[in-house]
Amino acid sequence: MKVKITFYGQAADVVKSNSIEWDFDDSISAFGLKKSIQVKYPQISSIELKLAVNNKMVVKDFDLNDCDEISVLPPFSGG
Amino acid sequence: MEQKLRKPKPIFKQGAISAESIGVSIANHQTKTEIGAHNIFMGQVRADEIEGKKVVAIEYTANEELANEAVFAIREKAFEKYDLTCMHIYHSLGEVKVGEICLFIFVSSPRRNAANEACRYILEAIKKDAPIFGKEIFDDSTHQWKVNN
Structure with a gap:
């Protein structure tokens, strides 16, 4: 299963990448993916992150599907 | 009341929101004579100073x-x-220099209270719910990420 992960704002800054693709052998949930991101990029752990899957904010956990697009969103600071 | 079908409108403008475009926006409402009150919020990039560095x-x-x-x-x-007649919201993308406008909220109503309250409500909601990220650039080219209070 492959998902595309896009980092925004400070998250992109800290991981030094805007977008990556990840392969998983097993299924993974949205929160599971968040945890994996925090393990792979420990420097991101201090930032409070929200996720969106296919441009819908994740409110409660669910299993991801192949080709899902995940946005990793640090605290919003518009205005 | 007449029901209008409303669709998402793109809010983003590349760079600063010009004073001219804001003027045109105001002028465009002179034909809507049911309006009795406009409320406008404009966010301007402030020259904050942090540890001797200027934004x-x-x-x-x-x-x-x-x-x-x-x-x-x-x-x-x-x-x-x-009770609103119309509403226009624009936010900048890309670089906006200090003194320039980065957010424009324009709310019109027959009466002032509705316009006032709606404008404040919209501003707070945008800051809280819209995934927009501001990077404050300092005069020595370093940066920090803006935090909304």
């Missing part, structure tokens, strides 16, 4: 699709909550 600009990025949808939801809610 010279803010560079905005966003998840545009998500932000447009979030602002659309805010608009719909504002129309439900308040």
Whole structure:
């Protein structure tokens, strides 16, 4: 299963990448993916992150599907 | 009341929002004579000073699709909550220098209270719910990420 992960704002800054693709052998949930991101990029752990899957904010956990697009969103600071 | 079908409108403008475009926007409402009150909020990039370094600009990025949808939801809610005639919301993307306008909220109503309250409601909701990110650029080219209080 492959998902595309896009980092925004400070998250992109800290991981030094805007977008990556990840392969998983097993299924993974949205929160599971968040945890994996925090393990792979420990420097991101201090930032409070929200996720969106296919441009819908994740409110409660669910299993991801192949080709899902995940946005990793640090605290919003518009205005 | 007449029901209008409203669709998400893109809110983003590349760079600063010009004073001229704001003037044109105001002038465009002179034919809508049922309006009795406009309320405008303009966010301007402030030259904050942090540990001896001065902010010279803010560079905005966003998840545009998500932000447009979030602002659309805010608009719909504002129309439900308040007696409004119309509403225009623009936010900058990319670099906006200090002194320039990065956010423009323009709310019109027959009466002043609705316009006032709606404008404040929309502003707070945008800051809270729209995935927009501001990078404060300092005069020595370093940066820090803006935090909304």
